[in-house]
Structures are given as structure tokens and as C-alpha cells.
Amino acid sequence: MCGILGIIGQNCEASKLAYFGLYAQQHRGQESAGIAVVAEKGEIHYHKGMGLVSQVFNENIIRGLPGNLAVGHVRYSTTGASQIKNAQPVLVELPDGALLLAHNGNLVNTLELRGELESAGVAWRMSSDTEIIGCLIAKYYNGDLADTLVRVAPKLQGAFSLVLMTRDKILGLRDPHGIRPLCLGQLPDKSGFVLASESCALDILGAKLLREVDKGSLVILEKDRVRSLVYDGTKPGALCVFEYIYFARPDSYIEGHNVYKVREKMGKLLFQEHPADADIVIPVPDSGIPAAVGFARASGIPYEEGLIKNRYVGRTFINPSQVMREIGVRLKLNPLREVLAGKRVVILDDSIVRGTTSAKLVRLLRDSGAREVHFRVSAPPSISPCYYGIDTPVKSQLIAANNSAAEICRKLGADTLGYLSIEAVHEAIAASADGSNGKCFCQGCFDGVYPAGIPSGEELGLVYKER
Ligand code: SF4
Numbered sequence: 001m002c003g004i005l006g007i008i009g010q011n012c013e014a015s016k017l018a019y020f021g022l023y024a025q026q027h028r029g030q031e032s033a034g035i036a037v038v039a040e041k042g043e044i045h046y047h048k049g050m051g052l053v054s055q056v057f058n059e060n061i062i063r064g065l066p067g068n069l070a071v072g073h074v075r076y077s078t079t080g081a082s083q084i085k086n087a088q089p090v091l092v093e094l095p096d097g098a099l100l101l102a103h104n105g106n107l108v109n110t111l112e113l114r115g116e117l118e119s120a121g122v123a124w125r126m127s128s129d130t131e132i133i134g135c136l137i138a139k140y141y142n143g144d145l146a147d148t149l150v151r152v153a154p155k156l157q158g159a160f161s162l163v164l165m166t167r168d169k170i171l172g173l174r175d176p177h178g179i180r181p182l183c184l185g186q187l188p189d190k191s192g193f194v195l196a197s198e199s200c201a202l203d204i205l206g207a208k209l210l211r212e213v214d215k216g217s218l219v220i221l222e223k224d225r226v227r228s229l230v231y232d233g234t235k236p237g238a239l240c241v242f243e244y245i246y247f248a249r250p251d252s253y254i255e256g257h258n259v260y261k262v263r264e265k266m267g268k269l270l271f272q273e274h275p276a277d278a279d280i281v282i283p284v285p286d287s288g289i290p291a292a293v294g295f296a297r298a299s300g301i302p303y304e305e306g307l308i309k310n311r312y313v314g315r316t317f318i319n320p321s322q323v324m325r326e327i328g329v330r331l332k333l334n335p336l337r338e339v340l341a342g343k344r345v346v347i348l349d350d351s352i353v354r355g356t357t358s359a360k361l362v363r364l365l366r367d368s369g370a371r372e373v374h375f376r377v378s379a380p381p382s383i384s385p386c387y388y389g390i391d392t393p394v395k396s397q398l399i400a401a402n403n404s405a406a407e408i409c410r411k412l413g414a415d416t417l418g419y420l421s422i423e424a425v426h427e428a429i430a431a432s433a434d435g436s437n438g439k440c441f442c443q444g445c446f447d448g449v450y451p452a453g454i455p456s457g458e459e460l461g462l463v464y465k466e467r
Pocket of ligand 1: 389442
């Protein structure tokens, strides 16, 4: 997933703002964090490390990053292992100065691009696709960064939202389908601008959300103005629909839709599609909460908290290793026997991936005295992997790719199981701004259709080997 951020202001302690902006986007990546700044005389300073933003940075480190421009990144790995060498922002040496680059997304033609760069003598320092983007920018640089980016962007296939920093500018670049989000805001008192993956990062800075960065476009932020240019306006929009379902923070706005309200509506529609006769509705916290609220409102069944989350443990889905995932479930959720005992329970979650976590949850609820367990998912069955920046398992490990809903229900040990239809997902998002109902989303993990292509078999093999 990854969270990215760029800030340009006046007397604004950009590194401090970047710290808080990344902190607000911590849910998008918990493996590494980094901030780079441009100091007064144009020198670049940066600091990166493994772990959470609060683990990587402290007051002293932030004080050692002075300047009015900053770019930041929180990482969750897809291409490239979870190692410090792959932490971002990435430094790119250009003939007339340095460029810092932060990337959210995943390219699907890295083998081809690597081949091109290797023939030009490039030696790799990292193993992520972000370095490839940096090397391409360096290779094609013609003294005009905006022009170079517009030439390089069509070579990149897949998902990319980029924030770049030069000595005096912040730039944002979004792929032609707009698969990963990127929004533009204005700092308080019109003192500068900010780019961020999600609007919740603007809120914490007191910044005003101006708009999304358009798909297929480049924005150039200077102290007092923003310029935009569209480099490819021909492709249909394909924002990742999972941003609404799971990834984005509920207090974020994407394309004018509040994520919490979308999820609540998903819960309401889920009740219409898969009603249940039950005593209580409980969420899998935190991401299942809005849909559970919606389901409870629509059904009239009381909403309760039946699982208490240890909020200091990361998302189990994000942890890269299976061992961590197994431990994570037990660390993270504790059932409330007083709420559950003797009850017919509807449990709301936003997805079932492998099914192992969901089966454990059903067992936890039954062990805590739940009389019936009705599993409801506020998304369609996940039948296909993501190639655009989400670390989903291969198809053979996706329970819905290989089992019917009835078989999954049996494997989970639930009494009933219901998934939200893709039509209801579209309805909940109030469908597309352009009226093409669903055509403006990537929903590859639900229908196996990938708007920006998929990697070759050889490329995929290398990615999984490194993971
Ligand atoms: S494949 Fe799924 S998770 Fe990946 S970008 Fe498309 S909708 Fe999002």
C-alpha cells in the first residue's frame, strides 16, 4: 500500500509536518518510514529506518532535518523485501542536483525496465521498483524535470502515485488509471501546499483538501502556486476499490466520498442482500466497524463490541510473514464473553483472504459462548491477487478462488456466510463520478480484470522468491 507525502511551505518546519502527516498515514505501511528535506542552502538531509514512524523518528532527528520542503514515505512491501535498503524516499542523482522520490503502487513491467537499464550499465542498490523509476528519470533527464517525467511516465506500466522533491519544488505524478490515491491540500493561511495519499494526513496539518491529483497528470507545487498538466487523459479511471472497502482510513475523503459513510452504506446493503436473524451485530475491529454500524442500523439488531482489539499491534494482513500473521491474530483480538455468551452473533469483516483468520475468529466466538455465528463480509469474494501494490497471496491461497461460499462457510465453521455483491459496492460508493457505474474502479481482486496489465510469469516468480 504505502503512504506518501510532500510539503512545500514558508517557515513551516516541513519535517515536523511530514512527521505528523506520515503518522496519520501509518495504517498504509508499518515496515519502514523516511523523511527527506531541503535545507536553506539547498542541501538535502534525510533519515530512514525500519519500523513505525514513532520508532524511526524522535525530536532530535526531526530537529536535524531543517527546511521548508519535505517528502515522506511509510512502506509496506510488495516488490522488494522488507529491508532498510528498500526504505524510501529514494535519492536520485541528477546532473544539476538531487531528487528525492516516494512511491505508492507497483509496476508490472519491471523486468523489461530492468533489462533496459542494465544494458545502459545501471548497478542496483535496492530491489524495489521505485529504484527503477528513479533510474529511468536519471537516464532520460534533459534538464527539465516536468518534461522528463512526462516522457518517463508512459514507460511505466502498473500503479504509481509518486511524490518527488527537488531543491525548490514538490511534484506529484499519478498513473493514467489513477489506481492509487493522491490528493492535494493547502496549508493553513495559504502558506504552502501538501500532497498526500489520503486526506486524513491533511486534517492533522490543518490543511484544506483542494482536490485529487487527476489520473494521468503531473502537478508541480511551488511556494505560492500549483501547476498541473495531463500527460495521458485517454485511459479510463480505475481507482482501487479496496481503498473504500479496507485500506483507507474512515475519516479520509476519496473523490468526494467519505470512507466511513461508504462503509456504513455497505453494511446497510449487506443486510438487504444477506439478512440474519440474530441478537447482536459485532465488528472485526477496526476496519469492520462502519459496516457493522450500517448492518445494525438497517436490521435493528443491537450493535455491540464483542472483540476487543489491542490497538498497539499492527494489521495482521500487513505483516509480511506467515509466522507473524499467526501470532498477530492471537495478540490482536480478545473476545468479550460477557457480550457473546448465549447470543446469536452477526460478525462483520471487510474481507476473507486465506480464511485462516476468519476461522480462528469464529472459533473464538464459539469458545466464548456464542450460540450462532453469522459471518458477513462487506466486499465480494477475493478471487484473484493484486498486482498493483497490495501484498495479497497467490491465487492458490485465496480461499474464495478455490471454494464456493457454502464450502467457505463450512471451513470457517460459521452458521451462515454472506458476501456483498460488487453492484452493492458500487452503489455504496455512490458509483462513479463519471456515471459509468463501476467502470472507474480497479476491482481486479474480485473479477480478475486488471486495467493496467499484469506481470509476466518470470517477473512474478522473482517477486515471490524475494518475499
Ligand atoms: S487488484 Fe484489488 S487490491 Fe489491487 S488495485 Fe485492484 S481492486 Fe485494489
